[in-house]
Amino acid sequence: MAYKIVEENCTGCCACEPECPNQAISETSNGLFVIDPAKCTECIGHYDEPQCVAVCPIDLTCIIDDNYPRYEAA
Ligand code: SF4
Numbered sequence: 001m002a003y004k005i006v007e008e009n010c011t012g013c014c015a016c017e018p019e020c021p022n023q024a025i026s027e028t029s030n031g032l033f034v035i036d037p038a039k040c041t042e043c044i045g046h047y048d049e050p051q052c053v054a055v056c057p058i059d060l061t062c063i064i065d066d067n068y069p070r071y072e073a074a
């Protein structure tokens with residue numbers, strides 16, 4: 001259902017946060033960013049590709065979270 005941000009890779013550049021159509025990305029107290037899996041819809045219905053992945057300057061930082069089933073539009 002969701003993407004996640006790999007904490008070790010995130011630089012806190014904040015490029016992803018304003019691009020999320022679901023306001024699923026937020027800053028943590030340590031200046032890095034996290035995705036709320038309950039809000040992430042993998043950008044389905046909004047964009048052809050996940051916007052956090054598209055804008056993140058660090059490869060393999062926004063990735064699918066295998067702990068959740070893939071999102072399916074209703
Ligand atoms: S995949 Fe889309 S909905 Fe999910 S966190 Fe990234 S920008 Fe937001």
Ligand code: SF4
Pocket residue numbers: 005009010011012013014015016017032033055056057058061062
């Ligand atoms: S765009 Fe990438 S590096 Fe920048 S805050 Fe988001 S996850 Fe971190």
